Amino acid sequence: MLFVSEPNLGPDEKVAVAEVIASNWITMGDRVRQFEMEFASHHNVGDAVAVSSCTAGLHLALQALGIGPGDEVLVPSLSFVATANAVLYTGARPIFVDVESIDVPLMSCAHAAAKVTDRTKAAVVMHYAGYLANRDAWKDFAGARGLFLVEDSAHAVGQGRTGLFGDVAVFSFYGNKNMTTGEGGMIVASDPSILKSVRQARGHGMTTDTVTRLRERPASYDVTMLGQNYRMNELSAAIGSVQLRKLAGWNDRRQTLTAHYRGALGAFCPDVSVPFSAAWPSAHHILPVLLPEDADRTRIMNSLREEGIQTSMHYPAIHLTSLYRGMYPGVSLPLTETFSRRELTLPLHPKMNTEQVETVARSLAQALAD
Numbered sequence: 001m002l003f004v005s006e007p008n009l010g011p012d013e014k015v016a017v018a019e020v021i022a023s024n025w026i027t028m029g030d031r032v033r034q035f036e037m038e039f040a041s042h043h044n045v046g047d048a049v050a051v052s053s054c055t056a057g058l059h060l061a062l063q064a065l066g067i068g069p070g071d072e073v074l075v076p077s078l079s080f081v082a083t084a085n086a087v088l089y090t091g092a093r094p095i096f097v098d099v100e101s102i103d104v105p106l107m108s109c110a111h112a113a114a115k116v117t118d119r120t121k122a123a124v125v126m127h128y129a130g131y132l133a134n135r136d137a138w139k140d141f142a143g144a145r146g147l148f149l150v151e152d153s154a155h156a157v158g159q160g161r162t163g164l165f166g167d168v169a170v171f172s173f174y175g176n177k178n179m180t181t182g183e184g185g186m187i188v189a190s191d192p193s194i195l196k197s198v199r200q201a202r203g204h205g206m207t208t209d210t211v212t213r214l215r216e217r218p219a220s221y222d223v224t225m226l227g228q229n230y231r232m233n234e235l236s237a238a239i240g241s242v243q244l245r246k247l248a249g250w251n252d253r254r255q256t257l258t259a260h261y262r263g264a265l266g267a268f269c270p271d272v273s274v275p276f277s278a279a280w281p282s283a284h285h286i287l288p289v290l291l292p293e294d295a296d297r298t299r300i301m302n303s304l305r306e307e308g309i310q311t312s313m314h315y316p317a318i319h320l321t322s323l324y325r326g327m328y329p330g331v332s333l334p335l336t337e338t339f340s341r342r343e344l345t346l347p348l349h350p351k352m353n354t355e356q357v358e359t360v361a362r363s364l365a366q367a368l369a370d
């Protein structure tokens with residue numbers, strides 16, 4: 001089966017994990033700190049805080065910005081449900097915003113502007129499929145209204161130009177991401193006091209952690225805020241350090257494969273469009289395509305599966321899931337709904353070759369013609 005995504009784990013990761021086991025120190029130690037510093041330098045920022053997942057990181061970020069009950073946070077509905085869930089965890093209300101267009105399925109600044117109220121405190125932008133949200137437009141948007149800007153950068157790990165353009169950005173290392181630690185995430189922030197706050201909150205709000213108490217021998221610790229257990233472990237961090245060294249090469253490979261896909265799909269499936277038709281900075285996390293309006297997506301997915309090709313969807317619109325429709329009925333986002341109905345995600349990962357890309361494009365053309 002050609003999978004939509006695949007982790008790239010090998011002997012280097014095995015050695016790194018074996019070293020952690022031999023050290024007998026398996027959580028919140030030097031490797032987590034080392035991984036944080038390596039990640040920060042790779043993304044051109046001063047520091048970073050490792051956490052147990054991107055979802056945990058988004059929750060910590062919003063919490064550190066003081067978002068809570070009574071507040072509203074603008075979010076894309078075309079995202080993984082975690083983007084909106086993180087807002088709910090704080091007690092605030094997610095306000096769903098439509099995408100710019102079906103060619104640029106990123107949260108629309110213009111639609112966001114129409115949804116701002118005096119309760120709006122923040123906007124969470126998401127770099128869909130790895131394609132970067134417009135830095136200048138969102139900075140102006142948030143700056144003009146005094147809103148916090150959070151980047152859900154789950155799809156944009158390693159994108160050189162991501163850096164940080166809002167107050168906080170959170171990355172994911174889940175198993176299907178551009179690099180993985182199994183489960184894991186990383187927070188970067190422009191204000192060091194935000195990072196200090198999330199670092200404390202990820203460990204129950206305690207003023208010291210185990211390794212500090214061992215080395216510096218403070219007798220006890222205090223708890224000065226309500227925190228969570230959102231820590232990363234040493235095994236994950238050791239894998240992360242190894243993966244980070246390979247990330248740039250993998251992202252280049254993703255870019256090459258994406259370019260091949262654009263050519264092959266243009267040749268074999270002229271009725272299928274590939275979003276972001278103009279040149280666009282991207283980490284090329286996934287390969288979304290839009291099927292023709294009248295195509296039966298389920299039939300096409302089944303037929304590709306029979307050819308040994310896995311496909312998936314990114315995403316069912318969050319505002320139409322039972323949970324969110326029940327909580328916030330009547331939300332209508334026409335472009336998101338059209339995109340979500342027609343979208344199909346094709347396999348894309350660095351272990352693939354260009355022949356496989358051609359095979360997928362030919363198989364999709366056949367499935368559409370059947």
Ligand SMILES: Cc1ncc(COP(=O)(O)O)c(C=O)c1O
Pocket residue numbers: 053054055056079080082083126152154155171172173174183184185
């Ligand atoms: C856009 C987006 N946001 C958030 C998440 C949550 O990441 P994690 O699984 O690390 O919690 C994901 C993960 O799939 C995602 O794709």
